[in-house]
Amino acid sequence: MNFTFTQDQLDFQEAIASMLKSEVTADTIRARWSAEAGLDDAFLAQAHELGLNSMLVPEALGGLGLQATDFILLAEACGEVALPEPVVESVMVSTPLLVDILDQGLGNADVQRVIDAVLAGEARVAVGHSINPCINYADSADWFLLADGNSVYLVPRDAVTLDAKKSVDPSRRLFTVSFNPDSQFLVADGDAGASLQRATLNRGALATAAQLVGLSKGMIAQSVQYSSDREQFGKAIGANQAVKHLLADVAVQLEYAKPVTYRAAYTVGVSPTRADFAVSHAKSAAARTALMASRNCIQVHGAMGYTWECDVQIWAKRAWALAREWGDEGFHNNRIHEWLLRKNALLGPEFTFGRGSLTDVA
Amino acid sequence: MELMYTQAQQSFRSEVRAWLSENVPNEQLPSFDTAEGFEAHREWERTLAEGNWGMVTWPTEFGGRACDLIEWLIFEEEYYRAGAPLRVNQNGIFLLGPTLMEYGTPEQKERFIPAMASGDEIWAQGWSEPNAGSDMAAIRCRADRDGDEFVINGQKIWSTRAVYADWVFGLFRTDPDSTRHHGLSKILVPLNSEGVTVRPIPQLNGLPGFAEIFFDDVRVPAFNLLGGENEGWRIAMATAGFERGLMLRSPARFQQASKRLVQLYREHGSDVIDPSIESAVVRCYMDAEAYALSTYQTASKLCSGGSIGPEASCNKIFWSEMDLLIHETAMKLLGARAEIEPQTAAEFAELGTWLDGFMFAQSGPIYAGTNEIQRNIIAERMLGMPRK
Known part of the structure; x- marks a missing residue:
């Protein structure tokens, strides 16, 4: 039993976080808003150079063979700067799904080709799931992993139709994606397809949970800064207890969302289809924290918080979006509720780790 | 990160579970905020101590098992699973004990820890005063040095377990010219000392879970000073850290x-x-x-x-x-x-x-x-x- 990150993991987080903080600022994010593509190819190339795309790919397939616990702090760091590019989704959701397909001996020749292209930084893959109405940055994906019933398809860009939707978050480029579920694109169906989709849902929820934790951190930091600088009645507004307590409340929730998210990362690494409880807990706690952070941090900024100019909107709107992607609080609370009501549910502290945390919900 | 118990940790859990299943009283004990319940809980502390389960993280020389914190958590999980009695010894083992281990002299450890572990001496807390609640640095209760003794005068309030406990630990102002968190010392006082008056305060449930303590020229030996004179605040903060932190x-x-x-x-x-x-x-x-x-x-x-x-x-x-x-x-x-x-x-x-x-x-x-x-x-x- 050791619930700590290694020094290597912490050092890597620090290196990535410091790169992110210098490269991804409110100004560069706003610049993306007015650019045609939205995402920054130069940044994506840099992320690829750092090895992010290959981190969670097994060594046998040409990757670094690391686990979700090796990436989770980086996902958090991406959230902390409100990174617009869907790097976390790519590393934690779409690439692992391709790996799963290969691991289980499913799919077709395209799957290996697409993984190789991802590892070479030459292809982007987007994932669709029935729980999400839209796919973010679908317009810049080369391949799509799409679900239809229990089946999973690997579909090239030219075989899908995109219909743009405007997100409240200007950093997101949403599209509904339609395609013809043609057998030439089929990679899995039946139980195998359902199992892939279930693991994907868990990875997607974990990926958003980690970013929501980071977003909350980012919002607290900005609000502490603002409330220390802004003066009224001859003193910093942050000296008032009412203001302090707004942020302390978020800090408390955040402090407890973190270990829950790390446990979910561990569980997803051990068994992604049996991680429902751990993942739902993480997504629920992280979403609740980030929504509270967005509300309280807008409040701390006063009238500025209600302006387009104020940068808090960059983080708050992402929180509004990610809190609901890959299952909102209600969906995940309901999964936990079903599990708690099961006759054979292993309840109690002796089951927090091990067998209890790997219990199926469905 | 490895979120699985080791074989040794699983064996430890089994050992705790087996001992508790044989020793935890079948009937729920009366509340320790009654005279009868207090003694029943003291008896339970003795049972725990005899099995070396009183405070598993303590060194073996003090009746512990030198367990690490993960083992302590496992012990606690089994303890609550078994529905074992609440710890009447809590102020001693969780709050004063760790402070004694860190700041006590060898003689003080020898004097206080074994009696604490066995439940022979049960401790009350003495922090708050009528005008020092959230603002603890406003403490006024005095302990004046007189040769080899301190002479204590003043009042403490909200002293948990003080009605039936044997001893109280708390912060007293040892430098009469000091203000705020300077000039305070941590002193241990027997509640049967001459000049001590304990007035029970019924809590919301009607039972006297805490009390007021009045000190009227109460004399205690300087031996009962824990840590340096006038350094009580720093030591108290260490205790408060434990209390807020893991163990409470x-x-x-x-x-x-x-x-x-x-x-x-x-x-x-x-x-x-x-x-x-x-x-x-x-x-x-x-x-x-x-x-x-x-x-x-x-x-x-x-x-x-x-x-x-x-x-x-x-x-x-x-x-x-x-x-x-x-x-x-x-x-x-x-x-x-x-x-x-x-x-x-x-x-x-x-x-x-x-x-x-x-x-x-x-x-x-x-x-x-x-x-x-x-x-x-x-x-x-x-x-x-x-x-x-």
Whole structure:
């Protein structure tokens, strides 16, 4: 039993976080808003150079063979700067799904080709799931992993139709994606397809949970800064207890969302289809924290918080979006509720780790 | 990160479980805030000490098992699982004991720790005064040096367990010219000393769980000074750190309560008509689990040489508000019957101890530093917000 990150993991987080903080600022994010593509190819190339795309790919397939616990702090760091590019989704959701397909001996020749292209930084893959109405940055994906019933398809860009939707978050480029579920694109169906989709849902929820934790951190930091600088009645507004307590409340929730998210990362690494409880807990706690952070941090900024100019909107709107992607609080609370009501549910502290945390919900 | 118990940890759990199943009293003991219940709980402390289970993290020379914090958490999980009695020794073993180990002289350790471990001497806390509550640095109760003795005059209040306890530890002003947190010392005082008057204060449940203590020229040997003279504040902060931190409220307590809440919810099943109850039950279970995960994380960090930072102030708010939600939700499930104080075995079977727990939960956000004070600490020390 050791619930700590290694020094290597912490050092890597620090290196990535410091790169992110210098490269991804409110100004560069706003610049993306007015650019045609939205995402920054130069940044994506840099992320690829750092090895992010290959981190969670097994060594046998040409990757670094690391686990979700090796990436989770980086996902958090991406959230902390409100990174617009869907790097976390790519590393934690779409690439692992391709790996799963290969691991289980499913799919077709395209799957290996697409993984190789991802590892070479030459292809982007987007994932669709029935729980999400839209796919973010679908317009810049080369391949799509799409679900239809229990089946999973690997579909090239030219075989899908995109219909743009405007997100409240200007950093997101949403599209509904339609395609013809043609057998030439089929990679899995039946139980195998359902199992892939279930693991994907868990990875997607974990990926958003980690970013929501980071977003909350980012919002607290900005609000502490603002409330220390802004003066009224001859003193910093942050000296008032009412203001302090707004942020302390978020800090408390955040402090407890973190270990829950790390446990979910561990569980997803051990068994992604049996991680429902751990993942739902993480997504629920992280979403609740980030929504509270967005509300309280807008409040701390006063009238500025209600302006387009104020940068808090960059983080708050992402929180509004990610809190609901890959299952909102209600969906995940309901999964936990079903599990708690099961006759054979292993309840109690002796089951927090091990067998209890790997219990199926469905 | 390895979130699995080792073979040794699993064996330890089995050993604890086996011992508790043979030794935990079948009947629930009367409240330790009654004379009879206090002695029954003292007897239980003796039983624990005889089996070397009184404080498993202590060194073996003091009757412990030199367990690390992960093993301590496992012990606590089994302890609450077994429904073992509450620890009347809590002030001693969790608060004073660790401070004695760190700041006590070898002679003081020898004098106080074995008697604490055996339950022969049970400790009360003496921090607050009528004008020093949240503002603890306003302490006025004096301990004047007179040769080899201190002469104590003044008053303490809200002293937990003081009605039946044998000793009190607390902070006293040893430098009469000092102000605020300077000039305070930590002194240990026998409650049977001449000049000590203990006046019980009935708590919300009617039982005298705390008391006022009046000191009128009470003489104690200078030997009873713990740590340096006038250095009491720093030492007290170390104790407060322990109290707020890991040990005071171990996660198993809330995990068992939330598990019982799930059971109560299942029993009530179809007659639950308030839709808010479902989400509250889920929230309670998740929060208890989150508290456990956070504690395992902190314990792991300490086991590998790290230290607790200012984020520890979050603990108290989290568990005290969770405890309220658990019991408020149970009250909702019991509906109009929630107000009935069970008297008979049949009533206990139906209503459990939820009402008692609900009343006790009211105190969580108040004691050990109110949650308002904790929020200030979090904002200023953890987040770095301006003090003025």
